[in-house]
Structure formats: structure tokens, C-alpha cells
Amino acid sequence: MFESTGGRYVIDLLKEWKVQHIYGMPGDSINELMEELRTEDDIRFIQIRHEETGALAASAYSKLTGHIGVCLSIAGPGAVHLQNGLYDAMKDKTPVLALVGQVTTSSVGTDDFQELKLESMFEDVSVFNRRVQTAEQLPDMLNQAIRAAYAEKGPAVLVVSDDLFSTKIKREKALTSSEYSKPNIRAAEEDLRDAAKLLQAAKKPVILAGKGADGAVPEVLKFAEKLKAPLIASLPSKGMIPDDHPHNLGQLGQLGTKPASEAMKEADLIVLAGTSYPYREYLPDDAPAVQIDIDPRVIGKYYPSTVGIVGELGPALTWLTQNLDEKDEGFLHTYIEKRKEWHLQLQADIDKETAMLQPQQVLGEIQHIMEKDAVVSLDVGSITIWTARYLKLSKQKMVISAWLGTMGCALPGAIAAKLAYPDKQVIAIVGDGGFSMGMQDFVTAVKYDLPMIVVVFNNQKLQLIEDEQKQAGNKPTNVDLANIDFASFADACGGQGFTAKTRAELKEALAKAKDSRKPVVIDAYVEDISSI
Structure with a gap:
């Protein structure tokens, strides 16, 4: 007979499923699981500053590698913060596991502090969504959750009261296993x-x-x-x-x-x-x-x-x-032949000299320093359109929030990319609107020594929204953004920051960023020209 805590069973099973790291933030409804993680060497806990970053990073990791991404949150507000990243995984059909804390078993249903109806909240954003009732159920439900995430290509949510992680379980034999057999579907x-x-x-x-x-x-x-x-x-x-x-x-x-x-x-x-x-x-x-x-x-x-x-x-x-x-x-x-003419036109756009940097020129310079096996994490907005047209990828990988199209996905994607491929160059391409949505987690990249290049296209506005308002025949409204000195912010986080307002400054910044062993932000001031 084997006896161990529920939390230890979770850790051991995650290792059997080849999970190497978990994104999360500690808190009072997951502290018993955190205690088990504290003594574990084979699973790395990545402490993020916002749970949305953790869920988006887990989703990006899954898209890049095909392996399940794992995120962890407390009950209540932490669980709510996971939603955006889980919806990204749901819409882009990629396996993610969310381990979500809950108030103690004896308090569930009493409207305790930070208690929410988590099963109801996650129902629309999951392919598997269950609350563990007893510690004895935990190992088998975890296996079911991960298998469902792989089989149905989406998020699996397991809600667990923290006291169950510290409860001792005695088991004579296992009911389930950590094996998943991928079907080979052949056409008729x-x-x-x-x-x-x-x-x-x-x-x-x-x-x-x-x-x-x-x-x-x-x-x-x-x-x-x-x-x-x-x-x-x-x-x-x-x-x-x-x-x-x-x-x-x-x-x-x-x-x-x-x-x-x-x-x-x-x-x-x-x-x-x-x-x-x-x-x-x-x-x-x-x-x-x-x-x-x-x-x-x-x-x-x-x-x-x-x-x-x-x-x-x-x-x-x-x-x-x-x-x-x-x-x-x-x-x-x-x-x-038309393709050749189109590419000549694009190259002419990149090569032309202008008084102020233009987005396509920045992408042309990124092209020069981008390595053959680089990973590009692309954000959502006008930056998506510019990159789709002007950045040429051959053997590089790219990750994006495709179907949900959520701004702020590039930095979490870059963090996930560097953890997945520590020896590869990672470049995040993001607008100032998207970066400022979750830029606090740049310090996460610094903390865990994840060198990357984050190029912020800074035009102090939500360019794509302005373009869409104009196309609809409306006067642009509430699209201007207060400027942030992103280079100084990067320095303050312990990374490196460069400001580029000319092509020469951009070339120099990218050259230094490529050789840097720190996470780098390049604050590239670009002209606010329409992308559509």
C-alpha cells in the first residue's frame, strides 16, 4: 500500500506527463501544493505577476511544442484572471491544464472569502471542468483532465480545495494511468x-x-x-x-x-x-x-x-x-510572377528613406538580425498586419493569439518560447497598446534569466482601432495613448532598454540586443500610418 499526500500525487503525475514547468502565483488556497513544489527539482515554478500572463504563456507553450501547458491560480480573483488565456487556448485548440485553488472543503458553499462558483465560471472555456470532492479522487481526476485536454485540444480545469493537497491518501492500486494514445485518423x-x-x-x-x-x-x-x-x-x-x-x-x-x-x-x-x-x-x-x-x-x-x-x-x-x-x-x-512583383513592392517600402521610422522599415531591420531558427511571438493589432506582410519566415516558428485575437499575448508568448527553447533567439513584436497591457511581466523574464528581444512599435495610439473607426465612417475617438518610456522601464526592471527614433538608432539597438544576455526592450518610435 502506498501512502502520500494529494499534492505529492499531483507532482508525481505531472512528471509522468512530462510537465517541466508551471506558471502561477502563490496564495492562500494553493499553499499546500506550493509546499510540495518547494521541494521539487524536476518541475520549475515560474512566478508570474499576473495570472493572465500565466495562462497565455501556458497556451503559447502548448502551441509551440504540442505539449500541455500548465498554469496555477488561487480561488476567486486569481481564477478570474486565468480566463483570457484559457479562452485563447480554447479558440486555438491547444491543450492546457489549469489547476485552480478553492476555499477549504468544509467552507465550499458557505460564501466564504474569495469563494466563487468556479465550475460554472469555467464551463464555457474548458473541455474538462470538475471540482475534486475528496483527496482520493485527485490522482485519477488529474489523469482524466490531462487526457481530455490532449484528446479534445483545449483547456482542462481542475478545481481543488487546498486542504486536499495536504490530505494523506492510501492506495493499493491505481485506477488510471498517465498514458495517452494519439489516434491515427486515416481518410476514407x-x-x-x-x-x-x-x-x-x-x-x-x-x-x-x-x-x-x-x-x-x-x-x-x-x-x-x-x-x-x-x-x-x-x-x-x-x-x-x-x-x-x-x-x-x-x-x-x-x-x-x-x-x-x-x-x-x-x-x-x-x-x-x-x-x-x-x-x-x-x-x-x-x-x-x-x-x-x-x-x-x-x-x-x-x-x-x-x-x-x-x-x-x-x-x-x-x-x-x-x-x-x-x-x-x-x-x-x-x-x-505577380508574387515577384508584390515582393519587389514590399522591399521598396522597406528600403525607402523617410523622416520618421515606419513599421515596415522596423520589420526590415528585424529581418536582418533574425536567426534561422528564431521564435517570433507576435501581438495583435496593426502590428499583426505589418508583420504578416513584411516579415519573411522560413524555418522560424511563430506564435500568436489567432482566433481570440487578444492584445498583450506577445510577452507571455516570448516567455513561453524561451522556456521551451532556451538556446533559440526569441523576438516579441508588439505595439505600445499591447505591450502596456501586461508589461509588468517583463520583470518575470528578467527574474528567470530569459534573454529575448521585445520590439515595441510606439506610435502612442491604438492604430488598428483608429483605422477601423475611419473605415466605418466614424471620427476616431479615444485611440490616443499616453506615452511611456519603455526603454527606461526595461532598465528599471533589470533588463536593457534602447530608444530608437531613426533607422541608424534602430540598427544599433538591434545589434546590441542580439548580443545581449538580458531581456531587452527596444522602444521604436514609428509613424502612425494606416495598415489597412
Whole structure:
């Protein structure tokens, strides 16, 4: 018979699930678990300054690595702060575990200090959501939670009163295990044959690839080359689908390229490869579609699919590639030429000299110092549009809050990236609005010695919101931001800060940042020009 505390069971099981670190902040409803973590060497506790940062970092870590991200909070206010990051994980379909404290077991239901109905609060943001009633349940419910997070690709929430972590448990045998078997989903050959007929008949096919291409990029590229089709990448797959591949026309939509938009509107067949792209206005009016996804619920969800193929992308595309005859490349050749012209135009925008720094010029300079295996953590706003267009990624990784689109995600993403890949260069690209939402956790990067480059595009306004207000025919209102000296802030945190108002200053700052062994903030003052 084995006896241990509930908290020790949690730690041991997390190690079996290969969890290496937890983001959180100590407090009175998780202190017993913190005591177990205090004596643990194999799981690193990352003390963040705001629980939202912890949840966003856990989500980013999961997106980057495929492993579950773990965050921890107290009951009440700490639990509330987790919500934004968990919604990010839910919307971007990535596994995260949230261990949430609760008032003592004997006090639950008495409206005690900081008590909230946590199960109700987390119901909409989880694929698994349970409160542990007894210490004996804790190990098995933890296994269930993590397995559900992996299987359903979303957040699992386990609410635990702190006294259960210190309660001794006697167990003769385990009821569950820390094993997860990933299903191999293979497409039906009938569906593949129906798709092949459409593909063979198409004269102007276009492929739109999404984050489902992760792990299947070689197959996507071989398929595009055999089909002689232009390739468009959804934003979450930027970097995954190399920007320098000659078929790649870039992104689609508000942040996309002109060639991608034109090719999509001209297409007589679209292939939705691992994406459920939601912006119907950027897709053809009535072209037939082949959609490939492992989730049958998204087939035809945003565009009327003619043939739906439920299965893993790589094997499905391999079958289609092998069963396609050679295609005419006239349509592809047209858009390869348009792609060349577009890139020349973008480069001219980067190279032009202006009195004040412009966003595309900053991205051009970042391009020069960015390493081949760097990780880019991108924030949300006009900065997203500039980066999608002007920053070229080939073998680099990129992480972003894609479907929730929450500002303030870049710094947590950079923290997660450096913990996941300590030997890789990490660059956060963020606007002044997004950075100031959670900039207190820059000191977390300093505390844990996580060298990174944070480039803040500072124009003292919410540029994208202003642009959208103008597009709606409204007068811009409440978009101006009070300026912050972000470089001085970085210095005050123990990192390094540089101010750049000219191209020469920016080049010098980036060169120093690249060689620095500290977290760095570059406060880049940019002209407030429209991005849409």
C-alpha cells in the first residue's frame, strides 16, 4: 500500500506527463501544493505577476511544442484572471491544464472569502471542468483532465480545495494511468477518389493551408508542386509554410497580400488543407471545395465543401499527390510572377528613406538580425498586419493569439518560447497598446534569466482601432495613448532598454540586443500610418 499526500500525487503525475514547468502565483488556497513544489527539482515554478500572463504563456507553450501547458491560480480573483488565456487556448485548440485553488472543503458553499462558483465560471472555456470532492479522487481526476485536454485540444480545469493537497491518501492500486494514445485518423478512400476527380478537372486550383499543416509541411509542398497550384497560408501557419517557397502567395484577408486575394477570387477549386478559415468574404463566391481536416465538425463550417475528407493531412495529401496526373502550370505561373512583383513592392517600402521610422522599415531591420531558427511571438493589432506582410519566415516558428485575437499575448508568448527553447533567439513584436497591457511581466523574464528581444512599435495610439473607426465612417475617438518610456522601464526592471527614433538608432539597438544576455526592450518610435 502506498501512502502520500494529494499534492505529492499531483507532482508525481505531472512528471509522468512530462510537465517541466508551471506558471502561477502563490496564495492562500494553493499553499499546500506550493509546499510540495518547494521541494521539487524536476518541475520549475515560474512566478508570474499576473495570472493572465500565466495562462497565455501556458497556451503559447502548448502551441509551440504540442505539449500541455500548465498554469496555477488561487480561488476567486486569481481564477478570474486565468480566463483570457484559457479562452485563447480554447479558440486555438491547444491543450492546457489549469489547476485552480478553492476555499477549504468544509467552507465550499458557505460564501466564504474569495469563494466563487468556479465550475460554472469555467464551463464555457474548458473541455474538462470538475471540482475534486475528496483527496482520493485527485490522482485519477488529474489523469482524466490531462487526457481530455490532449484528446479534445483545449483547456482542462481542475478545481481543488487546498486542504486536499495536504490530505494523506492510501492506495493499493491505481485506477488510471498517465498514458495517452494519439489516434491515427486515416481518410476514407472513397472521399479521396472523389477529391482527386475534382482536382484533376480544375484549371485554376488554389490551396489554403492552415495550422493543421503542422507536421505535414513536406506533404503540403509536394502536393502544391504536383497540383501546380498557388499556396496561401493562414496566419497561424506563417513560418510553418515557408514564406520563401515560390508557390506561397502569403496570407489572405485584411492582413493578406494582393496576389493571394486575386488568386482566391479567380480560383475554380479551393483546397482547404488543415484550416477552417472563417472569413467568407475573402473566399470565392461559388467555387467547389475540397476540405481536409481531422475534425469532422469543421467540414463545411465556414465554406460549403464539395468533398470533405476526414483524416490526417499528411497521409491524405500523399495519396492525392500520388494519384494526380501532371497539371498545366499556366495559372500558377501567372501568380508566381505577380508574387515577384508584390515582393519587389514590399522591399521598396522597406528600403525607402523617410523622416520618421515606419513599421515596415522596423520589420526590415528585424529581418536582418533574425536567426534561422528564431521564435517570433507576435501581438495583435496593426502590428499583426505589418508583420504578416513584411516579415519573411522560413524555418522560424511563430506564435500568436489567432482566433481570440487578444492584445498583450506577445510577452507571455516570448516567455513561453524561451522556456521551451532556451538556446533559440526569441523576438516579441508588439505595439505600445499591447505591450502596456501586461508589461509588468517583463520583470518575470528578467527574474528567470530569459534573454529575448521585445520590439515595441510606439506610435502612442491604438492604430488598428483608429483605422477601423475611419473605415466605418466614424471620427476616431479615444485611440490616443499616453506615452511611456519603455526603454527606461526595461532598465528599471533589470533588463536593457534602447530608444530608437531613426533607422541608424534602430540598427544599433538591434545589434546590441542580439548580443545581449538580458531581456531587452527596444522602444521604436514609428509613424502612425494606416495598415489597412
